[in-house]
Amino acid sequence: MRPLLLLLALGLAAARDAFTPEDMLEAPRPHDAIPDPSGTKAIAVVDKWDGKRDVTTRSVYLLPLSKSVRDMDPELLFETTPSEASELLWIDDEIAYLNGTTLQTSTRTLFEFPLGTNPGSIKYTHGKVFFSAQVWTDGNFSRASEHDHAWEHRGDTGVVFDELFIRHWDTWRVPGKVWTIGSADLKHGTLVNVLNDTGLTSAMDPIEFDVDSTQLVIVIKTPHLNPATHTRTDVYSIPTSGGRAKHLSPHKHGAISSVSIGAHGQVAWLEMAKDGYESDRNVVVVYDKGEAIRWTEVWDRSPGSVKWAGESLLLLAYDEGREIPFYLSKPGHLPFPLVHDGSTTSIHELSPGTFLFTRNSLVSPSDAFLLDINAKGDKQPAIHRLTNWSGVYLGDRLDGLQGESFWFKGADDRDVHAWIVKPSGWTKGAKAKSYPLAFLIHGGPQSAWLDNWGLRWNVALFAAQGYFTVAVNPTGSTGYGQEFTDRIQKEWGSRPFKDLLAGYHAVLEEFPEIDPARTAALGASYGGYMVNWIQGHNDLFGFSALVCHDGIFDTTDAFYTTEEVWFPHQDFGGSPVEERGTYERWNPMNHVSEWSTPELVIHSGKDYCLVDSQGIAAFTALQYNGVPSRFLYFPDENHWVLKASNSRRWHHEVFRWLDEWVGEGKSGAATTTSSESESGLERGPGLVLQKE
Numbered sequence: 001m002r003p004l005l006l007l008l009a010l011g012l013a014a015a016r017d018a019f020t021p022e023d024m025l026e027a028p029r030p031h032d033a034i035p036d037p038s039g040t041k042a043i044a045v046v047d048k049w050d051g052k053r054d055v056t057t058r059s060v061y062l063l064p065l066s067k068s069v070r071d072m073d074p075e076l077l078f079e080t081t082p083s084e085a086s087e088l089l090w091i092d093d094e095i096a097y098l099n100g101t102t103l104q105t106s107t108r109t110l111f112e113f114p115l116g117t118n119p120g121s122i123k124y125t126h127g128k129v130f131f132s133a134q135v136w137t138d139g140n141f142s143r144a145s146e147h148d149h150a151w152e153h154r155g156d157t158g159v160v161f162d163e164l165f166i167r168h169w170d171t172w173r174v175p176g177k178v179w180t181i182g183s184a185d186l187k188h189g190t191l192v193n194v195l196n197d198t199g200l201t202s203a204m205d206p207i208e209f210d211v212d213s214t215q216l217v218i219v220i221k222t223p224h225l226n227p228a229t230h231t232r233t234d235v236y237s238i239p240t241s242g243g244r245a246k247h248l249s250p251h252k253h254g255a256i257s258s259v260s261i262g263a264h265g266q267v268a269w270l271e272m273a274k275d276g277y278e279s280d281r282n283v284v285v286v287y288d289k290g291e292a293i294r295w296t297e298v299w300d301r302s303p304g305s306v307k308w309a310g311e312s313l314l315l316l317a318y319d320e321g322r323e324i325p326f327y328l329s330k331p332g333h334l335p336f337p338l339v340h341d342g343s344t345t346s347i348h349e350l351s352p353g354t355f356l357f358t359r360n361s362l363v364s365p366s367d368a369f370l371l372d373i374n375a376k377g378d379k380q381p382a383i384h385r386l387t388n389w390s391g392v393y394l395g396d397r398l399d400g401l402q403g404e405s406f407w408f409k410g411a412d413d414r415d416v417h418a419w420i421v422k423p424s425g426w427t428k429g430a431k432a433k434s435y436p437l438a439f440l441i442h443g444g445p446q447s448a449w450l451d452n453w454g455l456r457w458n459v460a461l462f463a464a465q466g467y468f469t470v471a472v473n474p475t476g477s478t479g480y481g482q483e484f485t486d487r488i489q490k491e492w493g494s495r496p497f498k499d500l501l502a503g504y505h506a507v508l509e510e511f512p513e514i515d516p517a518r519t520a521a522l523g524a525s526y527g528g529y530m531v532n533w534i535q536g537h538n539d540l541f542g543f544s545a546l547v548c549h550d551g552i553f554d555t556t557d558a559f560y561t562t563e564e565v566w567f568p569h570q571d572f573g574g575s576p577v578e579e580r581g582t583y584e585r586w587n588p589m590n591h592v593s594e595w596s597t598p599e600l601v602i603h604s605g606k607d608y609c610l611v612d613s614q615g616i617a618a619f620t621a622l623q624y625n626g627v628p629s630r631f632l633y634f635p636d637e638n639h640w641v642l643k644a645s646n647s648r649r650w651h652h653e654v655f656r657w658l659d660e661w662v663g664e665g666k667s668g669a670a671t672t673t674s675s676e677s678e679s680g681l682e683r684g685p686g687l688v689l690q691k692e
Contacts, residue, residue: 018424019397019464021651024455025644026051028389032346032358033063033368036090039350040066043088043095044074044368046389049644056644058082060095063368063386065350070370074387078106087122091129091186098122103129103184111184114191116144119182120206126213128240130194132206133182139196141182151176164228165204168563170606170638179206181218183240194238198245199223210261216240217248217267219259225275228565231255232275235267235287248287254280262308264288268295270306276566279446281482284313284328295331300481309349316344318479321405321417322451325357338371339383343452360453362403362421363460365390400424401460403451408506410499411475414484418472418503419449421463426513436518436662438467439504439543443525445476445496445571446485455647456640457524465655466663468514470507474499476526490573492526492555493533493586500530501540516542518662522654524549525610525639529588532618535599536591545661546599547654550610550639553618554589556580561611592621598628600657602650604637630657 031045044061058081061074077095078085087098094105098119103111110129113119117133124130136147151174165173178201181194195201200220204227208219215237222232233256235248249256254272261267266288272280282302284295295313296303303317303326315326315335323343326335338347342361349355353374360366370384403419410416423435440457442449449459449471462469473480475495476488487495508516521543523531528551535546552558556576559568572586573579584590599622603615615631622629632653634646641650655663 018466019394019461021461021648021655022051023394023397024458024461025049025648025651027365027393029455030358030366030368030387030389032366033356033386034088034090035065035348035350035356036093039348039354039356040064042356042368043090044387045088047082051644051648054645056082058085060085060088060097062095065356065370065386070384070386087120089122089124091124096124110186111189113184114141114144116148117141117182121209123209123211125211125240127187128183128185130181130183130209130211130216130240132179132209134177135180135182135193137176137178137201139180139193141191141193147177164226164565165563167608168204169608171204173204178203181207181209181216183216192242194240194242195245198236198238200236200245203227208257208259210259210267211240212261212265214240214265215261217259217261219256219269228563229569230275231272231278231566233257235259235269237267248292251292257282258303258305258307260307263310266308268306268308268313270303274570277570278564278567279444279478279485281485284315286313286331293331295328296335297332299334300483301326301335302478302482302485307348310352314347314349314355316347318448318450320479321419321448321473322479325355338373341451343450345452361451362419362453363398363401365394365453398460398464400426401463403459406470406503406507406510408503410502411495414475416472416474416499416503417477417480418470418507419451419459420471420507421459421469423463423466423468425466426468430513432512433515433517434513435466435468435515436658437507437514437520438462438469438658439500439519439521440469440471441500441521441523441527441530442471442473442477443523443527444478445488445492445526446478447526448473448477448479450479461651467658468507468511470503472500472503474503489571490579490582491586492529492571496530497533497537500534504541517544519543520545520547520658520662522547522549523551525551528552528610531599532588533586533591535597536588536594538594538597543597545658546597547602547657548599548615548618549602550604550607551601551614551618552588552610553614553621555583555587557617558610558614559583561613563608589617589621592625595621595625595627598657598661600630600632600653602632602653603634604639604641605633605635606638609639628661 026049029047034043042063044063046059047056049056059079060077062077063074064070064072084099085097089096096105101113119131119133121132122129135141135144180201183192183194194216210217217237219233221227222234231254235256236245238245254275257270259269266286268286270282271285274280284306286293301317303315305316307314313328325338325344325347327338328335342359344357344359347355347357355371358366358368368386372382401421403421406418406420407415459469478485521531528548531546531548532551559576572582576583601615601619603612605612619631641647
């Protein structure tokens with residue numbers, strides 16, 4: 001065993017019999033590896049949460065990549081905290097990072113950003129760093145803190161808006177404060193707002209950009225369109241020395257993302273066709289010498305990122321339950337996959353045919369790998385593993401677990417895909433009705449369960465706790481062709497519901513070891529909506545328990561309280577005034593009289609996508625109907641539960657609920673789980689209002 005891996009194991013408790021939420025949350029959390037310009041070494045960042053102290057530490061390593069030293073252990077450079085070392089990047093041959101407002105290396109200070117600018121997305125080129133930052137409408141970085149102080153002490157708390165967005169995701173807009181792009185000359189210490197005098201700013205969100213020695217290319221909301229009702233963004237090129245912005249995308253289109261500048265000044269980006277549809281198919285567009293060429297017009301996948309690799313392009317795209325890296329050499333050619341297994345979260349070309357990539361799976365956290373497609377004598381490209389950050393920590397607690405594809409016929413006799421992970425201790429031909437079922441429903445709805453590792457809905461964790469775990473990708477899911485994704489529009493409670501129902505019964509038929517009397521459905525966002533929809537139609541399933549996280553209770557109210565108004569407008573075909581019948585047809589609230597299944601409702605106070613009143617309303621309906629129910633509320637979280645201590649509580653309550661209704665303690669007297677006993681959490685009263 002490598003000495004480094006032994007060091008990582010120091011201070012860890014002996015391997016436990018079962019993989020617990022604490023094990024998952026306290027496991028090393030590697031970031032994507034960042035190669036240096038020469039392709040001979042990389043930055044490797046690993047975070048680690050200490051549950052007892054509720055403290056996260058950050059370790060920064062140097063990862064050797066050249067053939068002569070790539071089998072050496074990563075070199076630990078320093079240990080710190082995420083707040084003291086963020087935005088890591090290479091500046092020439094040094095590793096730089098942001099410590100508060102200071103850009104520094106381990107030995108020197110490079111630049112001090114003005115207070116109040118909140119710099120991020122830092123990129124380096126030819127002696128300058130470019131960054132996304134906040135500034136007030138005067139465009140002056142040095143006065144940002146002064147304006148912040150004046151706003152905080154303005155004498156009252158009233159805020160006036162004349163247009164949407166008034167807030168986005170988990171943040172309220174501050175009128176008069178905008179996002180821009182700045183540049184800092186590291187040699188002379190000068191600071192420039194590159195977008196001054198261009199008329200281009202972002203009122204709500206940081207600006208995506210790429211930069212080389214001659215041009216800054218930005219992706220920004222189209223200035224004359226309301227950002228709450230339109231998804232369209234546009235691409236502009238501005239000389240790095242300053243000057244007039246050139247509009248590269250004047251044609252009709254929707255959202256643009258993932259801009260990348262090539263070696264000869266070409267600009268690649270991902271483009272959707274329809275304004276207002278956030279899940280339209282992304283097409284690769286390359287702008288070169290005044291002409292925009294669509295490279296992937298006929299490819300029926302929707303990549304999520306694009307970057308240059310010499311004269312070719314590297315893409316990451318969902319493909320039948322995986323996130324796959326693709327290589328695209330020419331326009332009109334079909335991209336070919338470089339790696340087939342697991343899910344790749346980043347990829348970089350180090351030299352022609354050699355790639356550094358980061359990959360994980362349903363049963364293994366992220367690690368760094370090298371891929372050599374020029375390897376001789378092998379039928380498959382050579383993949384060389386560089387790290388095993390979690391191997392010693394996890395030990396044998398995930399042994400025997402694996403993600404398996406499961407296909408079945410769904411709505412309209414179409415093939416539908418699911419992932420299954422059989423529970424720990426599973427043996428083929430086990431006694432019938434031996435295992436409870438956790439049936440997971442993803443959000444989006446235009447998203448997918450992938451063969452990947454996660455900290456919010458970790459399929460391996462459910463299986464390790466003894467649940468036969470199923471994660472279906474129904475109609476609306478991505479990675480199965482755009483037509484399959486589009487078929488959910490105006491059919492929220494129909495085609496996906498039929499797919500989930502077909503998958504549920506197909507799994508029960510295929511695996512008699514599952515106890516049909518001990519099944520539970522769990523979902524978040526759209527998955528939470530579907531849980532509430534199932535609650536009114538559970539006679540077709542027969543779930544014994546439900547878990548709804550940040551879901552929709554009332555579709556009409558959700559339209560008027562969400563910040564991204566374009567989303568329900570597209571998926572329901574208009575507003576509730578224009579498409580009232582569609583909203584009411586798929587409204588869970590209209591079936592409350594049929595609600596009778598025990599349900600855990602979870603919601604967060606800073607979820608401005610689906611506001612907390614949706615969760616409160618669902619809980620009220622359950623309690624008023626006398627349905628066994630519980631409400632878990634996080635006032636400081638957004639649409640996701642991001643804080644590790646809150647995630648621990650989330651998992652404690654979810655598994656406690658499952659144990660009460662479908663686990664060993666299904667009689668109602670829940671047993672003490674490892675999550676509860678180790679974290680010191682106390683069981684709440686689980687109050688139920690009984691109807692007279």
